[in-house]
Amino acid sequence: MSQSRRFVKLLAYLRPHWGATTLGIIALLVVNVLGAYIPLLIRDCVGKLSENFDYGQIIRYFIILVSLSSSMWLIRMASRIWIFGVGRQVEFDLKQQIFEHLLKLEPSYFATNTTGDLISRATSDVDNIRRLLGFVVLSFANTIFAYALTLPIMFSLNLELAGLALIPYPIMFFMVLLFSERLRNQQTSVQENLSDISNLIQEDISGISLIKIYAQENNERRAFAKQNHKLLKANLKLAQTRNTLFPLIGGLANISTLIIIWIGASKIGSSIDVGDFVALLLYIERLIFPTALLGFTITAYQRGEVSVDRVESIFSAEPKIQDYSNAIQLSRETIKGELTAKNLTFTYPGAETPALDNVNFNINPGETIAIVGGIGSGKSTLANCLPRLLDIDKGELFLDGIDITEIALTDLRDAIAYVPQESFLFSTTIQNNIRYGDPFAEQQEVETAAELSQISSEITNLPQKYNTIVGERGITLSGGQRQRTALARAMLVNAPVLILDDALSSVDNQTATQILKNLSSGTKRKTVVFITHQLSAAAAADRILVMEKGKIVQTGTQTELLQQPGLYRDLWSQHQVEELLH
Ligand SMILES: Nc1ncnc2c1ncn2[C@@H]1O[C@H](COP(=O)(O)OP(=O)(O)OP(=O)(O)O)[C@@H](O)[C@H]1O
Numbered sequence: 001m002s003q004s005r006r007f008v009k010l011l012a013y014l015r016p017h018w019g020a021t022t023l024g025i026i027a028l029l030v031v032n033v034l035g036a037y038i039p040l041l042i043r044d045c046v047g048k049l050s051e052n053f054d055y056g057q058i059i060r061y062f063i064i065l066v067s068l069s070s071s072m073w074l075i076r077m078a079s080r081i082w083i084f085g086v087g088r089q090v091e092f093d094l095k096q097q098i099f100e101h102l103l104k105l106e107p108s109y110f111a112t113n114t115t116g117d118l119i120s121r122a123t124s125d126v127d128n129i130r131r132l133l134g135f136v137v138l139s140f141a142n143t144i145f146a147y148a149l150t151l152p153i154m155f156s157l158n159l160e161l162a163g164l165a166l167i168p169y170p171i172m173f174f175m176v177l178l179f180s181e182r183l184r185n186q187q188t189s190v191q192e193n194l195s196d197i198s199n200l201i202q203e204d205i206s207g208i209s210l211i212k213i214y215a216q217e218n219n220e221r222r223a224f225a226k227q228n229h230k231l232l233k234a235n236l237k238l239a240q241t242r243n244t245l246f247p248l249i250g251g252l253a254n255i256s257t258l259i260i261i262w263i264g265a266s267k268i269g270s271s272i273d274v275g276d277f278v279a280l281l282l283y284i285e286r287l288i289f290p291t292a293l294l295g296f297t298i299t300a301y302q303r304g305e306v307s308v309d310r311v312e313s314i315f316s317a318e319p320k321i322q323d324y325s326n327a328i329q330l331s332r333e334t335i336k337g338e339l340t341a342k343n344l345t346f347t348y349p350g351a352e353t354p355a356l357d358n359v360n361f362n363i364n365p366g367e368t369i370a371i372v373g374g375i376g377s378g379k380s381t382l383a384n385c386l387p388r389l390l391d392i393d394k395g396e397l398f399l400d401g402i403d404i405t406e407i408a409l410t411d412l413r414d415a416i417a418y419v420p421q422e423s424f425l426f427s428t429t430i431q432n433n434i435r436y437g438d439p440f441a442e443q444q445e446v447e448t449a450a451e452l453s454q455i456s457s458e459i460t461n462l463p464q465k466y467n468t469i470v471g472e473r474g475i476t477l478s479g480g481q482r483q484r485t486a487l488a489r490a491m492l493v494n495a496p497v498l499i500l501d502d503a504l505s506s507v508d509n510q511t512a513t514q515i516l517k518n519l520s521s522g523t524k525r526k527t528v529v530f531i532t533h534q535l536s537a538a539a540a541a542d543r544i545l546v547m548e549k550g551k552i553v554q555t556g557t558q559t560e561l562l563q564q565p566g567l568y569r570d571l572w573s574q575h576q577v578e579e580l581l582h
């Protein structure tokens with residue numbers, strides 16, 4: 001991102017909080033005006049006292065100085081509260097916006113962007129932006145005011161001395177320019193390494209059992225140490241640059257004081273009087289602090305800039321799957337549940353062959369359809385297309401005859417309950433997991449959904465029953481229990497279309513068949529798309545679609561399919577052999 005665009009972005013972050021920012025900056029201006037006035041007061045005091053020493057005079061000046069300094073202190077505090085507060089507000093806004101934006105992005109975005117990287121952008125990078133908009137704004141404004149107010153007074157006090165004292169400043173400016181590119185590159189490298197290490201930690205923690213099963217602790221430790229080392233090196237390099245730059249700037253700023261003392265002292269009495277000399281010294285002192293801090297401010301600024309790029313790259317990812325204008329609104333109650341595919345073709349980005357190749361079918365309302373086929377034949381891809389979790393073209397998939405890309409996304413997903421192949425549970429109670437699609441469902445509805453999914457007796461045997469917490473990703477439940485809890489969640493929402501993607505693979509054939517019967521019972525039949533490798537459960541379906549290499553190669557009832565040679569009959573005989581072996 002270009003420098004000017006970044007700057008516009010920063011202003012955009014500040015815009016909602018312009019009130020507090022302006023107040024903070026005005027307060028800083030007042031502090032600086034007072035600060036610039038104090039040396040003048042001291043100069044007058046010195047002047048008056050050298051003419052005529054008077055205790056009353058000293059006390060008067062003392063009272064004025066103390067009250068000025070205390071008000072400066074109070075106003076400076078207010079300015080910090082306002083400006084740092086803005087930083088915190090922007091941090092809050094950004095975290096919220098990042099989260100909301102991530103919610104809009106399609107699952108494939110998360111396949112290419114890792115969790116650890118996104119977490120590090122939402123935390124560490126947002127933190128850097130907060131510092132930029134708090135500390136850096138405060139420090140830059142303070143420096144600008146200090147210079148703008150101090151320099152004219154210094155020149156009016158003594159042109160020659162002020163000019164000499166400022167000689168080191170252009171050198172300082174040049175040094176800062178020289179170092180800034182390097183600082184930015186090193187900062188980018190630190191942030192990237194930080195992301196990599198968050199990723200590694202995140203991945204290792206989720207795969208901890210696997211690490212132990214394969215006894216890979218030593219390898220993982222080495223891999224972590226390697227990454228940790230890279231981060232250390234990047235941090236040390238950055239620290240080295242900063243540690244060269246900061247003392248250089250501080251040292252150069254101090255040279256100004258030396259110049260004034262060295263040259264100025266010899267001129268006291270001739271071209272400069274004591275009062276002006278003292279005031280000049282005090283003014284140059286006033287410049288040292290903001291100047292020495294410039295190094296910090298610039299690194300904080302660059303760190304923030306790097307982070308602006310990293311955070312903005314999240315926002316620049318446009319959601320690919322969203323409502324078209326004039327999206328059609330549907331209500332769950334009126335949907336019949338007819339599904340049609342017309343030459344549905346889908347190729348994953350970067351893949352050479354399509355995962356779905358000219359798929360055609362028509363599923364009638366209330367029909368239970370089983371989809372079978374070898375691994376990688378495109379079944380899950382098809383299931384993901386139906387609720388538009390994948391970015392499919394127009395005119396290929398229809399719900400009740402309406403192109404699904406024209407239906408409002410929330411209505412489409414409201415109409416389709418989908419149990420994905422990997423059942424995911426949140427780390428909350430079983431009942432909250434079941435209630436996920438309808439948080440206000442009655443307890444009775446939760447229990448009915450659990451009964452239909454054949455999990456209720458197991459839940460009531462748990463110590464806390466429906467209030468048992470399932471642990472992260474449902475770790476405290478067995479695979480089959482997790483699957484049936486995920487199924488109960490889908491049953492609860494009572495959608496007209498239900499898609500089960502191998503959702504009963506960890507459930508025995510008998511229970512699976514019973515669950516299927518439960519699904520198609522009831523007064524208002526759902527359309528059920530049941531993807532499975534369990535052919536005996538599939539036999540209970542009204543029709544079976546057989547998939548191979550992204551195509552539907554056979555369609556028919558179990559009896560019809562068994563009468564003709566083809567993939568289904570082959571799969572069935574293989575299945576019979578497996579049944580015998582068990
Ligand atoms: N996110 C993805 N990116 C790229 N290719 C993918 C992705 N997901 C699946 N594929 C590929 O698409 C093809 C179909 O995969 P899909 O998951 O639909 O198969 P499946 O029939 O569900 O298999 P299984 O029975 O093992 O679940 C496979 O060749 C797979 O490698």
Ligand SMILES: [Mg+2]
Pocket residue numbers: 379380381421501502
């Ligand atoms: Mg699959």
